[in-house]
Amino acid sequence: MNAEIIAVGSELLLGQITNTNARFVSGHLAEIGINVYYHTVVGDNHDRLEQAIRIAESRADLIIFSGGLGPTKDDLTKETIARHLGTTLEMDELAMESIEAYFERAKRPMTENNKKQALVLKGSEVLVNENGMAPGMLYKHEGRVYILLPGPPHEIEPMFQFEAKPKLIHMLNKENVIISHVLRFYGIGEAELEDRLDHILEKQTNPTIAPLASASEVTLRITAKTDTAEEAWQLINETKKEILEVVGQYLYGYDDDSLTSRAVDLLKEQNKTISAAESLTAGLFQSELASVTGASAVLAGGVIAYNEEIKISQLDIDAELLKTYGVVSEQTASAMAENVRKKFGTDYGIGLTGVAGPDAHGGQPAGTVWIGIASESGTDAYRLQLSGMRNTNRIRTVKLALHYLIRTLSR
Numbered sequence: 001m002n003a004e005i006i007a008v009g010s011e012l013l014l015g016q017i018t019n020t021n022a023r024f025v026s027g028h029l030a031e032i033g034i035n036v037y038y039h040t041v042v043g044d045n046h047d048r049l050e051q052a053i054r055i056a057e058s059r060a061d062l063i064i065f066s067g068g069l070g071p072t073k074d075d076l077t078k079e080t081i082a083r084h085l086g087t088t089l090e091m092d093e094l095a096m097e098s099i100e101a102y103f104e105r106a107k108r109p110m111t112e113n114n115k116k117q118a119l120v121l122k123g124s125e126v127l128v129n130e131n132g133m134a135p136g137m138l139y140k141h142e143g144r145v146y147i148l149l150p151g152p153p154h155e156i157e158p159m160f161q162f163e164a165k166p167k168l169i170h171m172l173n174k175e176n177v178i179i180s181h182v183l184r185f186y187g188i189g190e191a192e193l194e195d196r197l198d199h200i201l202e203k204q205t206n207p208t209i210a211p212l213a214s215a216s217e218v219t220l221r222i223t224a225k226t227d228t229a230e231e232a233w234q235l236i237n238e239t240k241k242e243i244l245e246v247v248g249q250y251l252y253g254y255d256d257d258s259l260t261s262r263a264v265d266l267l268k269e270q271n272k273t274i275s276a277a278e279s280l281t282a283g284l285f286q287s288e289l290a291s292v293t294g295a296s297a298v299l300a301g302g303v304i305a306y307n308e309e310i311k312i313s314q315l316d317i318d319a320e321l322l323k324t325y326g327v328v329s330e331q332t333a334s335a336m337a338e339n340v341r342k343k344f345g346t347d348y349g350i351g352l353t354g355v356a357g358p359d360a361h362g363g364q365p366a367g368t369v370w371i372g373i374a375s376e377s378g379t380d381a382y383r384l385q386l387s388g389m390r391n392t393n394r395i396r397t398v399k400l401a402l403h404y405l406i407r408t409l410s411r
Contacts, residue, residue: 001034001172004060006052008068008077009151010043021066021149021156028160030210031180032169033225034062044074050084061144062168067151069134071113078137078148082121085141089119092126095135102133121148127163131155138167145171179232180223183240184257185250186403190218196246200239207235209243216259216399217252252406259402260288266409267298267348274405275344276302277315277336279327279353280369284398300344305336315339328353328364330372330381337372338379348408349374350401356390367393371401373408380408 005022012019019041026036038059042052049068056063068077082089095118103110117134120126127136127147132155137148147164149156169178185193190213194201197220201209207224222239224232244251253262267274276285286302289295305311308327312319317335325331333351341349350373357366367386372379382404386393 001062002060003029003034003036003062003064004038004040004056005036005064005066006040006042006049006056007066007151008042008044008049010045010074012041012067013043020153021151024153024157025064025066025149025160028165029168030221031223032165032172032178033223034168034172044068044076046076046080046083049076049080053081053084057144062147063144064147064149064164066149066156069117069136069148069150071111071116071133075116078119078121081139081146081148085121085139085146087139087141088122090122091115092118092120092135095120095126095129095133098129099133121146124148125167127159127167129155129159131158136163138164177227177229177232178223178225179229179236180221181236181240182255183220183222183243183251184253185218185220185247186216186252186259186399188218188247188250189213193218193220193247193250197243200242200246204239207232207239209239216396252403259399259406261292263402263405263409264289264292264295264298266406268294270409272347272409273298273300273344274348274350275300275340275346276350276352277340278302278304278350279306279311279336280356281352281394281397281401282306284394285350285352285401288398288402300346302350303340303343311336315343326362326364328355328362328368328370330370330383333370333372334374334379334381335372337374341374347375348405350405352397352401354384354393354397356393357388358390369393369397369400371397371404373401373404375408380404 005025007019007022011017022039029036040052042049065077068075099114099118120137121139124137124139129135132150134150136159139146149159194211207222210221212219222236224235226232278285283304289299303314305315308322311317315336316339321331333353336351337349352371354369355361355364355366360366369384371382384400386396
């Protein structure tokens with residue numbers, strides 16, 4: 001089954017918003033074994049949208065639209081599709097009742113054009129919108145499937161995940177179970193990972209293995225399609241074992257894990273606490289930990305020690321040490337980690353110091369970073385030489401600090 005996603009909205013072409021909907025829908029389609037070969041973006045224009053539909057029909061069995069279902073004149077997706085397919089629009093009474101109830105709750109008058117949002121393609125399966133007004137639609141015509149979804153991410157994401165996706169699974173894979181499992185790696189690039197796993201990737205059939213790189217990690221999605229969940233997991237686990245025999249040292253988590261959530265989970269599991277002394281990251285490390293629900297159980301606090309005076313007065317770092325080794329050094333990072341750990345009485349302390357850039361500092365080139373991790377058993381320090389822009393270096397430092405913390409906690 002091949003799919004194309006058509007995002008409708010001139011604001012996308014003008015660069016006013018980013019097309020995150022296509023990324024979201026593509027990811028979920030990949031999980032159920034549907035190939036997405038094209039993403040199309042078209043403005044709010046009947047003729048250009050119809051042209052995009054004709055092109056999509058020449059190469060896709062499933063066409064998914066996002067946007068253009070609202071109440072204004074430039075919301076023309078369903079009208080254009082109805083005209084193209086030779087069908088009509090009809091009022092969906094449940095959607096109309098939901099829209100009227102919304103305005104009644106809000107104590108606002110409902111304008112006449114809001115009724116337009118309750119119109120659906122005649123004969124379509126209506127997809128309920130629990131987070132907005134315009135319902136979605138699934139429409140079958142001459143062997144193709146057309147799915148119409150709203151544009152706002154907070155509407156399209158739950159609608160696709162809980163309304164459209166189950167219908168696609170039921171319709172396209174009635175006799176099969178499809179299960180995906182994500183392996184998450186850090187400390188290895190996509191090219192090296194694929195090179196090491198080339199012999200496995202070359203022979204893949206079922207399950208399939210899909211690598212994906214982001215700014216901070218590489219993932220492998222293993223997808224198996226069988227008659228039962230038990231058989232699917234057996235195939236996945238066999239493939240996972242083979243992969244981890246080659247690159248297991250870089251694995252940090254699975255599925256919805258992130259470096260941050262994994263670090264917090266390990267601290268919770270071990271009933272350990274952490275504090276941080278941050279120089280170049282200026283609180284980013286603590287902010288990242290605090291983004292995880294329940295972080296208060298493990299994060300005690302920290303110090304932003306951006307200049308030498310604060311390092312001395314708030315972290316009790318010896319002025320002579322700073323003079324001798326410099327603020328960007330193994331000794332300073334270690335002292336920051338050890339002293340913040342003592343100050344907050346935590347099991348672990350993190351010290352982050354470096355030169356974010358673009359200029360050199362203290363005789364160290366831009367991108368030089370030291371990460372110290374202190375615990376009762378001792379202190380480890382890691383030197384990095386990063387090559388990004390200033391804020392990229394700061395973000396990468398936080399990710400790498402989490403990576404080394406996970407390694408420390410996993411020993």
